[in-house]
Amino acid sequence: MNRDDRKPRKPHAISRRSFIKGAGAVAAAAGLVRVRTASADEKTLPPGVVEKLGPEATTIELNINGKPATLEIEPRVTLLRALREHLGLTGTKLVCDRGACGACTVHLDGKPATSCMVLAIDARGHQVxxxxxxxxxxxxxxxxxxxxxxxxxxxxxxxxxxxMSVAAALEKNPSATTEEIKHATAGNTCRCGTYPHVFAAALKAAQPGRVTKDV
Structure with a gap:
């Protein structure tokens, strides 16, 4: 068969390059749109209404240590950075910044959470x-x-x-055992190796009547 007699190939409807570029655009757009259920103390959106956020800064209100805090931040800012850089609450430590060490643990509605893995906007309506x-x-x-x-x-x-991890564990069970404390602090890394003292402190605080609820 002559090369010229071959049937010409049909061009692809979508090239690989076009597909990747299109997928990237969709992902980027999705990152700017969030659907969330507002809490009772926030202005609620009508059912099915999409909340558009970013990339510019937006005003949000958080409840931090029992007090309201208004911040002007970009939606990409984590709760950890909002606490440290916008509110000056530097007791919450920035170490690994990827949820692996537990140094940034705070309480969300009384439960321990690594604040470097929570966006500040997602903490709205919660007690931090x-x-x-x-x-x-x-x-x-x-x-x-x-x-x-x-x-x-x-x-x-x-x-x-x-x-914060120990306090949450003892709030849940004021008479927690050593094994329960070890489980509660499994996500907290101490490079100095003071784990025995941490467990001793937890058991000391576990005495009846010593643990109070979060502010």
Whole structure:
């Protein structure tokens, strides 16, 4: 058969390059649109209405340590960075920034959460408690006091996250066992290796009547 007699190939409807470019555009657009259920204390959107966010900064209101806080931030800002860089609450530590070390642990509605993995906009409508809201130097939370008494900290970078994880565990079960404490702090890394002191502090704070609820 002569080369010229071959049937010409039909051009593809979509080239690989066009498909990738189109998929990227769709993904980028999706990143700017969020559908969420607003809480009772927020202005609710009609059912099915899409909330458009970003990339520019937007005004949001958070409940931090029992007090309202209004921020002007981009939707991509994490709760961790909002706390540290916009509200000056530097007790919540920035270490791995990928949810692996637990140093940035805070309480969301009383439950421990790594704040580097939560967008600030997603914390709207929730009660956020940081280490500053758990207790103060003059009025420490029982877990904080127990950490001091048992010398459960060295460099201090992991300490706030450890305290928040232990406090949440003891709020759930004031008589938690060592194994339960180990499970509760499994996501908290201490490079100084003070785990035995952390467990001792948790058991000390687990005495009946010593644990109080979040602010």
């Amino acid at each position: 408690t940081t280490i500053e809201g758990l207790g103060t130097p003059s009025n420490m939370h029982p877990v904080q006091a127990a950490f001091v008494e048992t010398d459960a900290q060295q460099c201090g970078f992991c300490t706030p996250g450890m305290v």
